[in-house]
Amino acid sequence: MCAVNSEGLTSKSTTAEPSRQNRRSFLGALLAVGSAVVGALLSVPLVRFALFPLIRQTTDTKKSPVGSVSEFASLAEPAMRTIQIEQIDGWRKTVSEKAVYITKDRRDQLCVLSSICPHLGCTVPWNKEKKQFICPCHGGTFSVDGSRVSGPSQRGMDTLETSVEDGKLLVRFEYFRQLVSDKEVVG
């Protein structure tokens, strides 16, 4: 502390004993620089500690298992599954449940749809008779692959990011902005 303060001494020039004063000025400068260096060194762990959320990922949504791929091989219509979503939030995690649909896209590949209506967020059920997803709130309809057919929604149902590990279908659940035509992740 005091060494940093000693900077004030370096500006002295006229004295009765110039050589002694020069030594003092040199010492003052040395202490000031030394303290600054030590202070900077000591602040390294503090900075690393405070910047931890920038260095590592502190929030994360883990991939949720949906089921085995073979289970959905001969899918005739969209299958609903409730998945557990584990979200890491610093030192805590939350587990919530969400319904998703496993269906096939136009190229006959497995895909997972969020059951949340892109219009206003109601849960969209599959209508077996009409072979369409029909939202009970405002009547939006979507085809078997989730693409928009009719209704107030500005886009089709949202596909979720999937991957396959050891024959298991995994999905990363995300929320998307409602009432817009482009899929845009929120939260």
Place this chain on the structure above:
Amino acid sequence: MQEMQKIEDQTAGPKTGLWGWMDRRTGVDALLRSALYEPIPGGARFAYVFGSGLLFIFISQVITGIFLALYYVPSADHAHTTVAYITKAVTAGSFLRSLHAYGASAMVIVLLLHLSQTYIYAAYKGPREILWVSGCVLFALVLGMAFTGYLLPWDQRAYFATAVGTNAASEVPLIGETLKRFMRGGTEMGTLTISRFFVAHVFFIPACIFALVASHISLFRKAGAAGPPDEDPYEPKKKTELFYPRQVLMDLSLTALLIVGLGSLCFFAPMQLGPAANPADAQYIPRPEWYYLPIFQWLKYWHGAASVVGILLIPMVLVLGIVALPFFDRSIERRPWKRPIAMGAYGFVSLALLGLGLRSQYLDNHDPGVAQQLAKQKAEEQEYMRKPFETELSSATLAAANVALADPEGAKGKEIFESLSCNACHGDGGVGTAAAPALVGIKAKHSPDQVAALFKHPTAKMTAGGMPPIDLPPDDLKALIAYVESLK
């Protein structure tokens, strides 16, 4: 005096350039001069380094404490998890926490040295009575910081040591039980205890310390340094020296020693964290931190009616004697070898404290049962430290799912809720959507009978919103209601 004037003339320089401008605006140059050119009668000595050493550790404690608060949460639910997060997950977290925890011990050590130096030099004597008293209060406050901070990690060691510590308060006659409840925020240790200790540790005591450190330094500057005890009090012969540069260098050497010592300790032997507090553990043997061991041992000797003497009277007389020392030890004599009573008392109290601390340690080591349990506790701590950090499962989010799983009726209700597409409008877990309100917490508003009535005959407002009447067999209806009422 003439000599002093000469020194001051020498050190005063013209104020030109940026520094001069700064000084004219802020008076910083004068402030520095008064700090650095403080006269030290008898010259610089290593004996005087402890005061600034304490200031350095205090500032370090304040800074590390503020940073630890970035991640710490003071509640019985989360305190241990957040400290484990700091220790095991956050970059440099273990180092900073160790610095803060070991810093507390370092503070007590340097404080004892500072107190001893003042006592041996008889620097407490007039005109420095108030300075001494403020130092005594600061000592108590630092011990208070150590006591309140110890609980905050909420591991086994912290919990049980504080349980014993607060229990000791109940031994105080008349107000003991009330005092204990005040400290704990209830009859038992719990989340209110953490809140209280946290507030004391982070707001109340530090505010008092800041105020008292300021007054302590200001009182010190007002009275001036006492100087060596063997100086002639009437005609001083030893040369007076300025604080800068020699005393500054001596003070900095202690600071450097503290940085290197504490830094290596924190790096090579970081502070441990034990498993989370388990109040049901009846086997745990609590032991306080080393500086509380003498008191801990002392309390063992006093039981029943005699405890008034041992727990209240003797410590009170001792503390009052120390605080009021300058008011009855009024002779001008400061040389230790000419103050046999004062030095004898100092030696006796120091040896007694040391003896009590060693005795406590000896008893622990020589009781096989105790030694074995203490070793087991240490092993548990080490084992806990080896495990990676585990995130805490937030209890609220899974509440609905857990109830549904635990209660078969609720589980059945959940299936019905989803098959009827109730979740389409009311959301999964009844959290609510744009189309319909949340059902979470409905139990507080409507009884099961009222809910059943609403299901059968929705109100006009509900019907307008698209809610159909629900017609289910009685068992299914009961299950659905059980599920809806369980939503949290």
